[in-house]
Amino acid sequence: MRILGRxxxxxxxxxxxxxxxxxxxxxxxxxxxTWKTPKDIRGRYRSVDFLADNRVIFNIKGNHYRLMxxxxxxxxxxxxxxxxxxxxxxxxxx
Numbered sequence: 840m841r842i843l844g845r846x847x848x849x850x851x852x853x854x855x856x857x858x859x860x861x862x863x864x865x866x867x868x869x870x871x872x873t874w875k876t877p878k879d880i881r882g883r884y885r886s887v888d889f890l891a892d893n894r895v896i897f898n899i900k901g902n903h904y905r906l907m908x909x910x911x912x913x914x915x916x917x918x919x920x921x922x923x924x925x926x927x928x929x930x931x932x933x
Contacts, residue, residue, distance in 0.1 A: 840872050840910075844919030848906075851922045861900040862922070875912055894920070896928075 848866060852859035874880050877889050888896040890907075897906040905928040907921040921931075 840869050840874060840915050840917045842866060842869055842917045842919065847919045847922055851904075855904070855924075858900055858904050861904070862906070865897060865899060865906065869917055873915070874910060874917075877910075880910070 845866065848862045852862050868883070872879070872883070877895070880887055880895060884897060886898045886902070890896065893910045893912070895908050895910055897908070898904075899906050899922075902925055905921075905923060905925055906919070907928075909918045909920055910916075911918070923931075
């Protein structure tokens with residue numbers, strides 16, 4: 840997959856160093872992946888949540904952090920929209 844918005848991950852892990860390795864692993868795995876449907880994502884990430892408009896929420900580092908992306912399955916593109924703590928996610932209204 841082609842990932843857009845890596846700068847959001849870098850900015851986040853600079854502020855939350857303990858999230859760095861988990862986010863890097865997610866990034867590397869996602870770059871190598873070929874997601875054609877949500878089922879492809881669920882096959883690798885069991886605790887993933889799917890929202891409207893092809894948005895996907897990943898639990899990062901044992902659910903301490905959340906990562907929201909938009910997946911363009913036909914184009915093979917993942918757009919990073921938001922990353923934050925679980926507590927910050929709970930306050931959001933997406």
